Amino acid sequence: MSFLEIRNVDKFYGAMQALAGVSLSIPKGSFVTLLGPSGSGKTTLLKILAGFEGVSGGEILHSGRDITDLKPEKRNFGLVFQGYALFPHMSVFDNVAYPLKVRRKTRDEIAARVAAILDLVHLGALSRRKPHELSGGQQQRVALARALVFEPDLLLLDEPMSALDKKLRVELQDQLRDIHHRLGTTFINVTHDQEEAMHMSDMIAVMNHGRIEQFDTAHRLYRRPNSRFVADFVGKSNIFDGVTQSRGAAAEFVADGFRLSLPREAKAVSEIVIRPEDIRIARADCAGGAAGDIRLEGTVAASTYSGDRALYSIALPGGRTLLTYGSAREGALEPGVPVAVAFDTKDCILLH
Amino acid sequence: MSRAIFWGSVLLALAFLIVPLVLVLPLAFNEGSFLTYPMDGFSLKWFAEIFTHGQWTRAFWNSLRIAFGAMIAGVLIGGLAATGVMLTGRALQIVLTGLLVSPLVVPSIVVGVAFAYAFGRMGLSGSYWGLVLAHAILGAPLVFLSVMTSLRGLDPDLDLAAASLGASRSHRFWHVTLPLAAPGFLAGALFAFTTSFDEVVVALFLASPESTTLPVALFAGLRDRLQPTIVVVALLLSLISFALLWLMWWLQSLGRPQKH
Numbered sequence: 001m002s003f004l005e006i007r008n009v010d011k012f013y014g015a016m017q018a019l020a021g022v023s024l025s026i027p028k029g030s031f032v033t034l035l036g037p038s039g040s041g042k043t044t045l046l047k048i049l050a051g052f053e054g055v056s057g058g059e060i061l062h063s064g065r066d067i068t069d070l071k072p073e074k075r076n077f078g079l080v081f082q083g084y085a086l087f088p089h090m091s092v093f094d095n096v097a098y099p100l101k102v103r104r105k106t107r108d109e110i111a112a113r114v115a116a117i118l119d120l121v122h123l124g125a126l127s128r129r130k131p132h133e134l135s136g137g138q139q140q141r142v143a144l145a146r147a148l149v150f151e152p153d154l155l156l157l158d159e160p161m162s163a164l165d166k167k168l169r170v171e172l173q174d175q176l177r178d179i180h181h182r183l184g185t186t187f188i189n190v191t192h193d194q195e196e197a198m199h200m201s202d203m204i205a206v207m208n209h210g211r212i213e214q215f216d217t218a219h220r221l222y223r224r225p226n227s228r229f230v231a232d233f234v235g236k237s238n239i240f241d242g243v244t245q246s247r248g249a250a251a252e253f254v255a256d257g258f259r260l261s262l263p264r265e266a267k268a269v270s271e272i273v274i275r276p277e278d279i280r281i282a283r284a285d286c287a288g289g290a291a292g293d294i295r296l297e298g299t300v301a302a303s304t305y306s307g308d309r310a311l312y313s314i315a316l317p318g319g320r321t322l323l324t325y326g327s328a329r330e331g332a333l334e335p336g337v338p339v340a341v342a343f344d345t346k347d348c349i350l351l352h
Numbered sequence: 353m354s355r356a357i358f359w360g361s362v363l364l365a366l367a368f369l370i371v372p373l374v375l376v377l378p379l380a381f382n383e384g385s386f387l388t389y390p391m392d393g394f395s396l397k398w399f400a401e402i403f404t405h406g407q408w409t410r411a412f413w414n415s416l417r418i419a420f421g422a423m424i425a426g427v428l429i430g431g432l433a434a435t436g437v438m439l440t441g442r443a444l445q446i447v448l449t450g451l452l453v454s455p456l457v458v459p460s461i462v463v464g465v466a467f468a469y470a471f472g473r474m475g476l477s478g479s480y481w482g483l484v485l486a487h488a489i490l491g492a493p494l495v496f497l498s499v500m501t502s503l504r505g506l507d508p509d510l511d512l513a514a515a516s517l518g519a520s521r522s523h524r525f526w527h528v529t530l531p532l533a534a535p536g537f538l539a540g541a542l543f544a545f546t547t548s549f550d551e552v553v554v555a556l557f558l559a560s561p562e563s564t565t566l567p568v569a570l571f572a573g574l575r576d577r578l579q580p581t582i583v584v585v586a587l588l589l590s591l592i593s594f595a596l597l598w599l600m601w602w603l604q605s606l607g608r609p610q611k612h
């Protein structure tokens with residue numbers, strides 16, 4: 001029995017199904033991210049966990065106890081809202097002190113705990129300010145402090161970074177990770193940003209159309225996606241459609257422009273995925289060329305130079321394009337340059 | 353061109369509203385005892401008359417007491433109704449809002465007759481409480497509407513946030529919803545006060561000689577003796593209304609924190 005069990009949860013809004021058979025086991029102390037495109041049901045699941053919405057089916061267990069119908073104020077879960085939802089009529093101190101006042105803590109204890117948590121989020125100096133006198137990043141940290149000060153069993157975060165600019169976001173991601181390490185509280189974070197999810201989480205649940213597509217570590221999601229959706233949504237990828245043909249005892253995957261022999265025990269493969277960093281690239285006129293089990297020829301269609309390397313988009317004869325990284329030591333290859341690309345069978349991810 | 357039309361119509365509207373007041377008000381300072389121009393000279397004697405004559409001061413205190421009582425009762429009825437209605441579903445909200453606002457739509461003469469008849473049977477006619485109750489019912493819809501507007505403007509996430517932080521429904525109401533809706537309650541209270549303070553028709557039906565209000569006394573004075581005292585009372589009433597308007601504006605600017 002894990003810390004938090006979500007079992008077969010369905011949610012309907014009228015005829016519209018926002019969640020379909022969602023099941024997740026969340027270990028105590030972990031940092032879990034719900035990742036999915038807009039409208040995939042992330043907020044709905046978070047609201048159900050917080051107790052703001054009922055379920056249409058299924059149940060939620062917290063340490064073995066059924067909390068499906070428990071009121072939000074009885075759950076002892078912290079929640080950071082997308083828009084922060086700070087109380088505009090209270091100072092930073094009073095906002096953070098609110099959950100402690102509700103719990104009838106003594107004045108001294110409140111002062112000490114608020115001070116400690118504001119220090120943790122580096123806001124000690126601003127405790128007298130009103131929310132509207134703070135920047136977006138500061139407001140977000142007040143919301144975080146307020147949701148953590150009462151030592152909740154679980155912290156829920158609904159796209160806490162989405163309103164912030166890129167640089168600040170990365171900074172706050174590091175801070176959040178750090179706070180998670182120090183407190184050991186279980187975090188469930190929601191985002192549509194796969195980089196943020198990979199950066200912070202122990203486990204990621206990829207959601208699509210109200211379903212959990214895959215619940216795995218970042219590494220496994222990236223290297224072993226179990227669906228086309230996950231392969232496409234998490235990281236950059238090249239996906240080839242094709243058919244599986246048996247050839248004597250062995251089987252072969254036949255795609256547009258190449259064939260790939262499959263391991264004997266493989267089931268029928270409908271697509272293969274190959275990550276850009278697993279593809280080697282060389283100019284077509286280069287002596288050694290690109291070596292690998294599968295070699296394809298094409299021309300550079302576009303390149304994005306980023307100093308350490310270049311991301312190429314290669315036009316293949318069949319009309320499709322292929323993404324690959326290449327060395328940029330001598331600068332990026334010009335568009336129109338004929339190139340050879342190659343990759344190995346062992347790096348191909350097979351989707352069934 | 354469009355600017356000219358804009359300013360032209362604004363000035364016309366202002367003139368339409370203000371000119372009658374401006375024409376009449378100087379007569380409060382008339383030396384003579386008629387409401388006519390040219391004035392016989394400048395004098396404050398009609399002001400003195402108002403403040404020494406028991407009839408006017410009594411009516412003034414009656415009005416004030418009734419308006420105050422009607423304000424408190426109106427805020428309770430309208431404010432509670434608004435907070436309650438906000439918690440109901442969409443369809444019920446429309447029905448309840450219609451019912452609660454209906455006293456605004458019914459002609460005041462009908463309301464006056466209804467109250468006179470009903471209160472007569474209950475023995476409330478002519479009493480302080482009868483007037484307070486009647487005026488409260490006229491003021492409550494205004495409180496209701498202004499509190500509703502305030503509550504609608506609140507971010508619903510604030511209540512959810514407070515709930516997630518462990519606050520019970522009543523704690524949330526007293527510490528989050530009410531403070532944030534306070535401008536709506538204050539504006540509603542002022543509306544209720546001015547409505548009662550200015551009200552003539554219902555008061556005419558319900559007031560006895562002892563509980564007569566300032567507008568009713570003014571109305572009676574208009575019939576009996578056309579003297580500058582009436583204009584003095586009108587002037588004082590206008591000043592009070594302006595003071596209340598200014599107070600309302602000031603309270604609203606308080607409720608809206610300056611963004612930077």
Ligand SMILES: Nc1ncnc2c1ncn2[C@@H]1O[C@H](COP(=O)(O)OP(=O)(O)O)[C@@H](O)[C@H]1O
Binds near residue numbers: 037045
């Ligand atoms: N209160 C609601 N009433 C009706 N439909 C809703 C409601 N809340 C969410 N939905 C629908 O449920 C789906 C999932 O929404 P949501 O959980 O907000 O997605 P996400 O947070 O992943 O963007 C969307 O199609 C949305 O339109």
Ligand SMILES: [Mg+2]
Binds near residue numbers: 042043
């Ligand atoms: Mg959302």
